[in-house]
Amino acid sequence: MKELEEYIQKGEVIAPDIVKVDHFLNHQINIKLLKKIGEAFKERFHDVSIDKIVTMETSGIAVAAIVSLYFDDVPVVYIKKEKSAITSKNMLEEKVHSFTKNKDYIACLDGRYIQKGERILLIDDFLANGAALKGMISLVEKAGGTCVGAGIVIEKAFMNGRKPFEEKGYRIEALARIESVEEGIVKFKKG
């Protein structure tokens, strides 16, 4: 997605593995661009019928909400990264290691919000080493849902995080695939 790539290239590159997208995705949100992202995911997943979208807080939420508009306004469930003070007996948990923050967190999903057999489209802003995606899939499947695909806005393709998922048969579609980041220049994979 050309326009998305241009926005990414305008961001600060802090280190090869940290590309800042605060100007349009993770602090300020460009809603017009998110609508184009929603259209693009609809095109990629036009052959798939889904019941719900699942994402991870925080930065996946706005993307998932706008993407839902292109899939008949299906409900969005966002996985929480913090245990609620009010525990629920339905709460499913999964430990996830955050690559960016270099620490573990507990991803939580109230099992009541995924019904057995529901077809789930996963949406997230980044795919790096795949730890967050692994946690999301695990929680959705524990709740009885089926992951019909994962729509990723920005993939750090150089980290090869998608490989183990594709080997297991999961379908991943990424709109911008970063091939390399060298001396502040972000390069993308074609296609």
Add this chain to the structure above:
Amino acid sequence: MKELEEYIQKGEVIAPDIVKVDHFLNHQINIKLLKKIGEAFKERFHDVSIDKIVTMETSGIAVAAIVSLYFDDVPVVYIKKEKSAITSKNMLEEKVHSFTKNKDYIACLDGRYIQKGERILLIDDFLANGAALKGMISLVEKAGGTCVGAGIVIEKAFMNGRKPFEEKGYRIEALARIESVEEGIVKFKKG
């Protein structure tokens, strides 16, 4: 907003001051309902022109993203509740006391995302004692923006949090105003 009130009444009431809205707003998100919420805010603020929407992570984000659709897709900026590991010299900060979690957090806004003189509509899921709203207004004004109004999904009207803001001339519109919560029954104020 009748439909919104009905959703709130279906939620668990943990204590008089804690009404759970995880089933449609804060964990699972009902996008169809959010669109009606967006329409309702547009109706309330039809006379106002805005440049941006500002909200607070996490639960304000989906609301703000959908509300933007009814205001010409203006950009949304969400205030963060955690300092980024990568500090920015443009970061504005404000200490806020969370009533629900009974602890302080540092609300952060990158001043580059609010331009001097921009007209800001604040959006949040809850108004309780007003601490979060106070922090939002303070950050927006520090950045040079003008708060033209605050759109609140659910107001705990019995806490009277809106009073100091109205006394200072801020305009607040809430779609559901909880008058009381007694023995698990939520009652709403008219109008």
